[in-house]
Amino acid sequence: MVLASINPNFALLPGSYLFAAVAKKTADYKAAHPDKKVISLGIGDVTRPLPQSVIEALRSAVDDMAHEDTFRGYGPYEGYDFLREKIAQEDYVSRGANISADEIFISDGAKSDCGNIGDIFSADNVVAVCDPVYPVYVDTNAMAGRAGVYDNAREKWTKLVYMPCTRETNFIPEIPKEHCDLIYLCFPNNPMGTMIDAPTLKKWVDYARSEGAVIFYDAAYEAYITEDLPHSIYEIEGARECAVEFRSFSKNAGFTGTRCAFCVIPHSLKVNGSSLNEMWMRRQATKFNGVPYIIQRGAEAVYSPQGRLETKALVAYFLNNAKIIRDGLSEAGFEAYGGVNAPYIWLKTKGGQSSWEFFDSLLEKAGVVGTPGSGFGPSGEGYFRLTAFGSESTTREAIKRITEAF
Amino acid sequence: MVLASINPNFALLPGSYLFAAVAKKTADYKAAHPDKKVISLGIGDVTRPLPQSVIEALRSAVDDMAHEDTFRGYGPYEGYDFLREKIAQEDYVSRGANISADEIFISDGAKSDCGNIGDIFSADNVVAVCDPVYPVYVDTNAMAGRAGVYDNAREKWTKLVYMPCTRETNFIPEIPKEHCDLIYLCFPNNPMGTMIDAPTLKKWVDYARSEGAVIFYDAAYEAYITEDLPHSIYEIEGARECAVEFRSFSKNAGFTGTRCAFCVIPHSLKVNGSSLNEMWMRRQATKFNGVPYIIQRGAEAVYSPQGRLETKALVAYFLNNAKIIRDGLSEAGFEAYGGVNAPYIWLKTKGGQSSWEFFDSLLEKAGVVGTPGSGFGPSGEGYFRLTAFGSESTTREAIKRITEAF
Numbered sequence: 001m002v003l004a005s006i007n008p009n010f011a012l013l014p015g016s017y018l019f020a021a022v023a024k025k026t027a028d029y030k031a032a033h034p035d036k037k038v039i040s041l042g043i044g045d046v047t048r049p050l051p052q053s054v055i056e057a058l059r060s061a062v063d064d065m066a067h068e069d070t071f072r073g074y075g076p077y078e079g080y081d082f083l084r085e086k087i088a089q090e091d092y093v094s095r096g097a098n099i100s101a102d103e104i105f106i107s108d109g110a111k112s113d114c115g116n117i118g119d120i121f122s123a124d125n126v127v128a129v130c131d132p133v134y135p136v137y138v139d140t141n142a143m144a145g146r147a148g149v150y151d152n153a154r155e156k157w158t159k160l161v162y163m164p165c166t167r168e169t170n171f172i173p174e175i176p177k178e179h180c181d182l183i184y185l186c187f188p189n190n191p192m193g194t195m196i197d198a199p200t201l202k203k204w205v206d207y208a209r210s211e212g213a214v215i216f217y218d219a220a221y222e223a224y225i226t227e228d229l230p231h232s233i234y235e236i237e238g239a240r241e242c243a244v245e246f247r248s249f250s251k252n253a254g255f256t257g258t259r260c261a262f263c264v265i266p267h268s269l270k271v272n273g274s275s276l277n278e279m280w281m282r283r284q285a286t287k288f289n290g291v292p293y294i295i296q297r298g299a300e301a302v303y304s305p306q307g308r309l310e311t312k313a314l315v316a317y318f319l320n321n322a323k324i325i326r327d328g329l330s331e332a333g334f335e336a337y338g339g340v341n342a343p344y345i346w347l348k349t350k351g352g353q354s355s356w357e358f359f360d361s362l363l364e365k366a367g368v369v370g371t372p373g374s375g376f377g378p379s380g381e382g383y384f385r386l387t388a389f390g391s392e393s394t395t396r397e398a399i400k401r402i403t404e405a406f
Numbered sequence: 407m408v409l410a411s412i413n414p415n416f417a418l419l420p421g422s423y424l425f426a427a428v429a430k431k432t433a434d435y436k437a438a439h440p441d442k443k444v445i446s447l448g449i450g451d452v453t454r455p456l457p458q459s460v461i462e463a464l465r466s467a468v469d470d471m472a473h474e475d476t477f478r479g480y481g482p483y484e485g486y487d488f489l490r491e492k493i494a495q496e497d498y499v500s501r502g503a504n505i506s507a508d509e510i511f512i513s514d515g516a517k518s519d520c521g522n523i524g525d526i527f528s529a530d531n532v533v534a535v536c537d538p539v540y541p542v543y544v545d546t547n548a549m550a551g552r553a554g555v556y557d558n559a560r561e562k563w564t565k566l567v568y569m570p571c572t573r574e575t576n577f578i579p580e581i582p583k584e585h586c587d588l589i590y591l592c593f594p595n596n597p598m599g600t601m602i603d604a605p606t607l608k609k610w611v612d613y614a615r616s617e618g619a620v621i622f623y624d625a626a627y628e629a630y631i632t633e634d635l636p637h638s639i640y641e642i643e644g645a646r647e648c649a650v651e652f653r654s655f656s657k658n659a660g661f662t663g664t665r666c667a668f669c670v671i672p673h674s675l676k677v678n679g680s681s682l683n684e685m686w687m688r689r690q691a692t693k694f695n696g697v698p699y700i701i702q703r704g705a706e707a708v709y710s711p712q713g714r715l716e717t718k719a720l721v722a723y724f725l726n727n728a729k730i731i732r733d734g735l736s737e738a739g740f741e742a743y744g745g746v747n748a749p750y751i752w753l754k755t756k757g758g759q760s761s762w763e764f765f766d767s768l769l770e771k772a773g774v775v776g777t778p779g780s781g782f783g784p785s786g787e788g789y790f791r792l793t794a795f796g797s798e799s800t801t802r803e804a805i806k807r808i809t810e811a812f
Contacts, residue, residue, distance in 0.1 A: 003619075003677065004620050005527065007526050007527055010685050017688075020691075043480070049474050052472070059465065062461060062465055071660075074662045109695045121413055136693075140692055257698065258698050274417070282423075286521060287517065287546060
């Protein structure tokens with residue numbers, strides 16, 4: 001008998017998703033120590049209420065749905081113009097980046113976009129990722145058959161090009177020596193908390209254009225940039241011809257449970273003569289029906305004068321946590337990176353401890369949960385990620401415990 | 407120079423999406439006749455405000471997001487248990503279908519689920535679709551390389567198995583003679599408005615099990631069933647071993663712009679020993695971050711006693727429109743099908759008019775927009791779809807115009 005067949009690439013995916021493994025170890029510890037209060041600086045989830053301007057916009061949009069004359073049915077697949085126009089103006093044009101509303105696609109999350117964008121590319125593209133890296137880039141390409149097979153000994157997929165980011169490279173990838181077709185860059189970086197400057201980013205744009213490659217630029221943490229550095233890849237000349245950008249309301253406005261994001265695909269971005277903007281529009285029209293009207297109204301409020309003040313304050317709150325963590329770690333004798341233009345701190349373990357050994361000792365000695373660097377890729381071994389998304393008081397408490405324990 | 411390459415299957419997609427073509431013709435007509443009031447009974451979009459119980463739940467959930475102690479960040483990829491448990495109990499267990507909460511995955515739309523489910527299957531499965539059919543099933547498989555190439559002369563994809571649904575088959579597909587791996591069934595049917603009975607559905611389940619095939623059962627219009635017919639495929643013995651079911655809040659509770667749906671993948675559904683439930687969980691965890699908390703609370707309210715009364719009234723309102731359309735068409739001498747267990751009416755054009763010819767004459771003579779049957783597949787030629795989702799007054803006005811014009 002002939003049978004239906006599954007996508008064989010799923011069977012190649014190793015073990016459990018990083019954060020699931022962290023969650024399990026944490027749950028086991030809590031079960032064994034019901035008296036101890038565990039503090040998580042692990043997952044990148046926000047903890048503050050939504051800004052008041054967003055709340056008011058959500059309420060007003062709920063009211064719209066209660067009356068026939070303001071009720072909204074199916075919206076545009078690509079998102080409402082009221083939101084796309086604000087984004088184009090406030091996030092791009094105002095920074096000198098030439099992006100128009102019809103180059104913006106509203107979505108339910110940067111993770112969805114990063115995962116789904118592969119739909120419009122063939123399976124034989126050569127994919128380059130930073131090492132360490134946000135696991136979604138790797139896993140979604142593995143599912144699509146672009147990663148080859150997982151080599152357990154090397155802890156790498158056979159077909160991916162890994163770009164090591166270490167102390168020696170200032171945690172910024174170097175331009176690959178081999179040809180690459182699709183290149184994932186994330187700045188401010190998750191997990192390392194580092195940032196790229198404009199001249200270095202220009203080199204990537206030039207490389208991509210000379211190779212006929214496409215850069216997937218994940219700028220989900222853009223709001224955390226405090227120094228004079230590019231917020232968008234489209235601030236770089238030539239990027240409109242080679243880059244897709246991903247953004248999110250998760251980390252600037254606390255939307256992790258509210259779900260709104262967007263990607264930018266310029267009209268001038270073509271691959272073999274095909275417009276990626278048109279292909280993505282076709283993909284979204286066929287497989288997606290847009291983000292809830294209510295939620296898009298909430299996102300729109302982020303761009304109001306009040307919304308800008310409130311989201312700025314929210315980001316400042318988390319950046320203050322980042323400073324507390326970074327300063328505390330330095331005092332405790334750790335090398336610590338990031339945390340200045342990003343909500344992530346990337347610390348080097350002491351005495352050659354592995355990432356998971358440090359995870360265990362941090363949990364045992366301080367009751368603090370973080371994320372092992374090796375979970376983000378082999379070059380993350382010996383490093384550890386802490387996030388600034390807790391409350392200020394628990395963050396201070398966590399750092400106090402770490403300082404005492406180590 | 408080697409270049410990034412696009413998914414070649416996108417280039418195979420013919421012309422524009424059906425509803426885009428309808429929208430363009432309608433816009434052209436309106437521009438040429440600015441004085442005429444055009445009534446659309448075309449796209450399947452709802453027009454009534456959300457039920458009051460849903461509005462209240464949405465308001466309360468917005469309030470939750472405004473306070474630190476009730477704020478929600480990332481939710482479960484598969485949806486909140488508060489909603490999954492209600493669905494399992496109210497939509498399944500209460501009808502004798504043995505489905506548990508952990509077999510339910512909350513999503514942003516049945517269209518997304520129908521499109522994305524292909525991710526977990528290989529490209530070489532043989533796909534069977536009804537003819538006529540909801541275009542999303544065809545287009546998403548074409549994008550994934552399962553449809554072959556489009557044969558313009560036959561108006562069919564070379565690798566798809568088409569199951570004709572005509573007057574002769576009572577608009578129900580017959581079991582294919584060839585082997586199929588993935589079979590899309592939609593009942594109540596879009597576009598034909600017809601329903602399947604339990605003994606006939608049992609034959610499909612038996613066929614799928616004997617062939618090692620998987621049925622994708624789209625039950626998005628389940629709430630419109632008025633006769634004693636199965637609401638879920640899991641009311642049929644053996645379906646837990648061969649079927650995935652798609653449901654939505656779009657048409658029972660007016661969520662087309664609010665976006666919430668779900669799919670059901672039983673634990674006992676395995677393909678070559680692999681659990682589709684586990685594969686889908688992995689897919690969702692990697693490419694999706696769940697539906698907004700606020701929206702899931704709104705969907706939960708559909709299952710409250712008040713919500714059930716309100717959604718029942720909403721469905722009754724649209725079913726009354728369906729009766730108005732069907733009765734009016736019969737009076738005007740049209741053969742009309744559907745509309746009893748579905749919000750769609752499927753009419754036969756008179757005098758051998760083609761579907762698009764009827765579209766044009768309906769628009770010209772009556773100022774009414776519908777959807778040409780041929781847009782849903784070659785066996786839809788000579789048929790036409792009208793939807794019951796308008797207001798009662800515009801529906802009556804549309805039927806008055808049709809009766810006078812034809």
